[in-house]
Amino acid sequence: MKKRVIIVGAGAAGMLAAGFAAKQHEVFLVERNEKPGRKLMITGKGRCNVTNNCMPDEFLRHVPVNSRFLYGALSRFAPVDTMTLMEKLGVPLKTERGRRVFPISDKAADVVDALKKFSAPAQFCVGRVKKLLFQDGAVKGVVLEDGREISADAVILSTGGTSYPTTGSTGDGYDLARQAGHTIVSPKASLVPIVTTEEWPSKVMGLSLRNVKLTVHKKKREVFSELGEMLFTHFGVSGPLVLSASSYLRDPKGSVLSIDLKPALSFQKLDARLQREFAAGSTQALSNIMRSLLPRKLIPICLFAAGVDGTKQGAQATKEDRKALIEVLKDLALHVHGFRPVEEAIITSGGVNVKEVDPKTMESKRVHGLYFAGEILDVDAHTGGYNLQIAFATGFAASHAI
Template sequence: MAQIVIVGGGAAGMLAAGTAARRGQAVTVVEHSKATCRKVLITGKGRCNVTNNCDAATIMKNTRNNPKFLFSALHAFPPAATMELFESLGVPLKTERGRRVFPVSDRAVDIADALAHYAKGCRIVSGDVTEVTAENGAVTGVKLADGAFLQADAVIIATGGLSYPVTGSTGDGYRFAESLGHTVVPPRASLVPLVEKGNTCRKMTGLSLRNVNLLVRKKGKKVFSEQGEMMFTHFGVTGPLVLSASAFIDDADIDEYELSIDLKPALTEEVLYTRITRDFEKYSNREARNSISDLLPSSMVPVIVARWGIDPDKRTNQITREEKLSLVSLLKDFTLRLAGKDIVEHAVITAGGVSVKEVNPKTMESKLVQGLYFAGEVLDVDAYTGGYNLQLAFATGYAAGQAAGE
């Protein structure tokens, strides 16, 4: 019976643990936090977007970095396998807009509990790994902060990236990989809130917008467009739409990007003009600043009126056709300039990580150190939002667990 140590008890680590244990191996999971799967608990706003109901090829198309590396892993453990696994563990699933898959209960804890059940029989150790050791080109075990040494025939590093360090993702996996000769592509934020240049968003802090269209332009050219939900913060914008958009924005030339929000995507400009005209007739004796309350959330009205550029005290029945057309354009193209991305610790996913050039794509085993494996976000692979990143974690975790358990 082989001794396998898995460093990190997140989605990838627990999937790897259960997979290896089912091959008859003795598995120990060392988790930095007091509980496993802490990041799983906060994904999908606590609902857990567990995967995407699509094929392996679609997952690869939605993987930003090194999609070809994932070919074998995703075909061995595609989304259908993920869904079958969790339903066999007693978690009914449902598919929502964008083929996103969630537990029917809308409770991320059900996914975390299922992973714990899948890894039943594995030893769970709460502690900090200080070193992954190797001799003569093969791993020998891991050292813990309390001085203990866990001998191992195989070690799977599944420590995550740098995002949400409160959940245990502290970047230790990068340090372990480098100490054993691996190249680490510098980690950076991916799927992260965006910081506004100016203070427009601050005036609407806490305001959520649903069913709006967010367009990202670079030097006037469209690079992203999607409809959904977003929220204004004291520093900028966040929410599902923004996180998705952030993956298309390069930090290096942030000044070249502009966000454009279509606040009324269901209405054409002509229909919106008619709607505004009707509202202005309804409130003909009101001031301009009090005439658009039916169109917008209250906290957004002063911002729109200021952008509109007309005298806020002007009577609605005196507003010209050109001014109404100007308001239509503003509501269909509310723009924000960007100052940058939020810090990597606030990112949903970390881009960068262990270079996949030094990892066997079929087994996730190191090409440099025998018995050393990697799984999940610690690798230089990341995808867009929609359940794709968890699927990458499960697929690489399964590959590592299978190979280490042989």
Template sequence: MANVQIIGGGPAGLMAAYSASLAGHTVTLFEKNTQLGKKLQLTGHGRCNITNACTKEEFFTHIVHNARFLYSSFAQFSNQDLLAFLKANGCPTIQEENGRVFPSTNSAVDVILCFIEVLKKQNVTIKTNEPCLSIQVENQKVKGITTPNGFYPSDGVIVTTGGMSFPTTGSTGDGYQFAKDFGLTIQPCLPGLVSIHSKDVIDLAGLSLEKVQIQVKQGKKVLYKETGPILFTHQGLSGPTILNASNFLIKKDCKSLQIDFVPSKSLEECNQLLLKALQKHPNKTVQHSLEDLLPKRFVQYLLVRVAIDAKQKCNTITKEKRLELCQLLKACPFSIDGYGDFHEAMVTVGGISVKEIDPKTMASKKIPNLKFAGEVLDLDGQTGGYNLQIAWSTGYVAGATI
């Protein structure tokens, strides 16, 4: 039986405390805030998108960075294992569109209360309002941690302090400093699942489109693409499709992207559609005719970008201008002038390099009884419950193998 300390009472820490106690260890969970799971309460707008019920194969397609590292932890504790755990401990769930899973009460608080009850049954000691100040290591072995209340000797420490998203919840990058102190590499930390700032879209603020395709290209090579809804804002672009793309874009430091506004049609099909619309009412203005196909403000925006006078009659539009309009519809370029910050971010892109962590145990390869789990690691996924599952899986493995 080992004496185990866990630093951080978010999803990874809660799960690590459970699995470590299940293995028969004496476990103490330290949380710097006055309550556990403060950031967890914000997920899914307070409803808590616990996980995604998709298949294993699909799950990994939604992990943006270092998906391979997760293979072992997901095999040891999957989304289905999580759902079984919650059901067995009095927290039933419901599944909604795209596999998103929520507690049936639609309250994140009930998930936290479920864990608190489980940890009490497992005799886990919970210490809130007690931050870890330092971790003591001698001869590549953890000896204990220090808090404002003194020194706690330890046989193993699990760091689950989260990343830097939502800093008002206490996520201020503490775990990165602990890792740095012992020579671990930190990949640059950037805000993830955020909006994109672009001066090119200001005139479209408030407009939403249900199905477009975002593309990032390098020459003719497509580096990234995703289809779904987007929202134009006063600052730029948002919506689920944009949030998902942001994790890739921000790490690659992309300066622009393209949007295909009619992904279901080829360039030639688009051309024929426009030709038919223009020929239908040859003496009407191009603005009026195209409004049968597209939202009014969007038509105005497109015409300005291709330098067509909105009052120009349809029968005066040249073939060249029509093709130019088609090309804009199929590959409209937008500059990327910036991104939402950590106050907006749902997750951190970057963190402790997974090359220095054992994927089967979450242990540091330099200090075997020092482990890291959750958002503090260089792992991130798209929206839809994937990031929380990263925390549940890595937290479980860290505790179970201590």
């Protein structure tokens, strides 16, 4: 039977759901912005890491919270389905390090255009949904900010989280879900830059480190350790490694970050290297010699942390100086003061309590005909294309159920 369906929010989840639902139903895709997919445009630094090329079981290892809730949706719309759909819509893809999938063009705009094309059979309406309408325990439509009412047999809320609010994702969906009697797990920042107690990162602001190992300890227990890239900022640290590490820290205060600047070299190998460098530059200052080992900006920071005088000549450096320097090169420590605000987070953890949502259909257990898809739900994952895949899989589940 043909139904009238309203989808609130034309992001990743909403556009995909609209395309599938419009194959059978009359669909209105309501978006507060003039154009759909504003957040999608900035994903993957403008390249859009559209999914992760892995099997659902492996995928779920990258979903720290409520992974079981996603099992059914991911099995029915897996990463391979996203990839097939994108290719069908004229977006050839490539798989990079960590099975991250990007358009060959490296343009997020191509993904947005493809989803616009896919959702084109739905009617696109510009407007901000303020209220849900109910009748006899079922949803009956929506009211827009300008007073317009649209009636419907089913409504999908795909309004996203609260991060990067300038894209339109301001957390409106939480209020709409509350109107239907849902509880909201308090929204928090995840995949977010970290503010450090130390102020020295501001002195090396903009410096990006590649091929370093970042280890995070919470109360002396190791909670994260990976190789990759990170960035110093005016408040502390950011970049892919740091964003990933943040998702392992529910309560960040008191955690300690340890940067191994030379992960490929053991203590002994590093000592041999320093001995060689110091001998070759026997009449040069240590601060000059260290240029072959470290980015220039980081040299005074490391010498200071090691308590070594940088004006000393190579020939004067002692065994103790080398030991102190190696300890810093292998474990440059930073103490976590906290996270940057949720507005600066890549994703919002928290959202509609998944206990109140049917995992097969994404339908509300409180109100008949009301569905949820995407980041509005209390599910979130690591970086690597997992979050967009969650949006697509839950959008598919909701539209398919309708």
